[in-house]
Amino acid sequence: MKIETVRGGLCAVRGVRAYGIKEGHNGLALIEGQGQAVGMYTASKIKAAPILFTKRQLERSEGQIQAIIANSGCANSFTGEQGMRNAEKMAELAADSLGVDEKEIAVASTGPIGKQLDMELIERQLGDVVKGLTSEAAGSTTAAKAIMTTDTFYKEQAIRIDTDNEERVVIAGIAKGSGMIFPHLATATATMLSFIYTDARLSEEIQRASFEDAVANSFNMVVVDGDMSTNDLVLLVSTGQGGAISEGDFKEGLNFVCKELAKLIARDGEGATKFIEARVKGAASVADAKEAAKSIVRSPLVKSAIFGERPDFMCGRIIAAIGSCATVSDVDPSRIFIGLKGEDKDKISAVKNGEFMDLSGVPREVMKDKEIFIEVDLGMGESEATAWGCDLSYDYVKINSG
């Protein structure tokens, strides 16, 4: 099989039309595409109305959906019964506009917590969005822009898979997320939203298994600030209008799309000046590797050291972060290796066999890049995992205090 990045975003998927508009903080996106949907939802104990509502919709419709309606500017979270009625109203309005069944509409929201939606605004915006629906690339782009909040760029990814059997499958997604990013999506976190479509012909079991696997290794491995949102939602919809594909090939493609979108969220973390990739290998289990990798990209001290381009501060803080992992099996410091690397530099050994190398010769050089790669070998086993994040800058504080 061959994977190729293609243009067009969501609209590269056969059967999908989209459009979005943004007025100040308030945006509305509509994605139309009949198909089989699976969702993963925030693990927060306080779930926003659209989360509870969309989960129920997918149960009612046995996963069949016609469209996703998503607004930015208000999270419709912590909004009580009125919030649930408004989520339902969003679905009704979208269903009416498209002439489809109300139960086949998924709803998502992002923005401040604790305020009610302005339903008049949504109804007016929806009128314009429906008129704009298109299968041209601009449809996906405008939808991706409409769901942005503190995001500085829109997030879109599309690939075409050519299978060995000469079948052609497209997987594409849009995403948003910049702050309050610490997703724990459980069969079912920031607010991060991502809507992924594919035209692959798939069984629901393969779709679901591939989706859970891909989300676990992508969105759930991104940390901007360590604050989990009440609104995180990822949906995967298959229209079935494209080619047949093996489970292995589909998984590989879906993993690619989800990881690229997840990395875009890390790159656009609030105030970020640098992207961080932390790979932990040699762990006793994948769970250990994941916890350790996430602890590194979550640590405010590691993030500050990277912002300051201080390799000398960084290693001790990486060690402390690994040590703090509650569920990681015991580690043997003398087996630990830590390597650092900028985007196109050779790897610098920072810790070897538990001993700190003298980095005074290469002080800030390796840290000048916009992309910092940290590789840790725990020397305890064969498992590995990668997490993504960004540095902690003055701008993070400014954005969130101003």
Next chain:
Amino acid sequence: MKIETVRGGLCAVRGVRAYGIKEGHNGLALIEGQGQAVGMYTASKIKAAPILFTKRQLERSEGQIQAIIANSGCANSFTGEQGMRNAEKMAELAADSLGVDEKEIAVASTGPIGKQLDMELIERQLGDVVKGLTSEAAGSTTAAKAIMTTDTFYKEQAIRIDTDNEERVVIAGIAKGSGMIFPHLATATATMLSFIYTDARLSEEIQRASFEDAVANSFNMVVVDGDMSTNDLVLLVSTGQGGAISEGDFKEGLNFVCKELAKLIARDGEGATKFIEARVKGAASVADAKEAAKSIVRSPLVKSAIFGERPDFMCGRIIAAIGSCATVSDVDPSRIFIGLKGEDKDKISAVKNGEFMDLSGVPREVMKDKEIFIEVDLGMGESEATAWGCDLSYDYVKINSG
């Protein structure tokens, strides 16, 4: 019983002498006082040499100690076998200077991770410190200053308890800690160090039970940045040279001292401009209340909102923080109350029965103070807990990136 704050720090405890010196980043403190010691140690999976060493010392000596030697400027963490030999050497040097048994010396270190101690420096400084040992108040103060790292003030607390039986007991402690503060001290986190002495006559069981209880409700409820240290250590030593006291009275006194020291650490958090106290009541269990209270003071978004004096940003972020608690029982948003209060203002109701109040009338007024009190009522039960922290400021980033 009556509790009164007294002067003198550690040296207010009968049987205790202390002294410390600080030269640039390098400080050394010695506290001499024969007694029964109990310790609690960092829960980090990577424990510094002095943590492992002191734990073993207390086992060897059955808890009898003569002195504590503690340095700042080097954590002696992630230092392999050489690190263990150096911790041992510190104990030997202290024992020789004081003419006591080497196994009855506790050792603590704080500073950067990954470098070896300068034993020549420690030996030279110890000579001066031993000469300076005194039971005057200056002994405690100099020791408290010697163990400072990024701390901006020294931390000391002493109380005298007059029991109903006219017995007199002193409990006193010193502490350090400013960054890498997220302690999980287990009967067994930042580096925070605290050395507490009492002259109360106590059984070891009551001493240990009171200590574990006090640490759980004080140091373990402080969060500056959420980074756990490899070096956290709290020791409680009873010299037995004072009065007899009931378990209840001792617990009350020890809790008071530990909480005051813990709050000083929160007040002196790296870059802190405001002190935060988060009290969660109406929880289904104490564990729930603790997790929820800590999640609030740990949240970078809540901390940034407090730095920016933005009550309007804050409540949604408090809600998200509570929702993110992995082990908290399910909460019912409609039962949640949130109140805010500055140091001497009336409480402002920010959330009532799950509904956000309009705070536009009292925008930043309540947040101007240096002390912000957050009170959350989950409405789920009768349990409560309090956590302490500080805001996230530009200076936090500066201190840790510069």
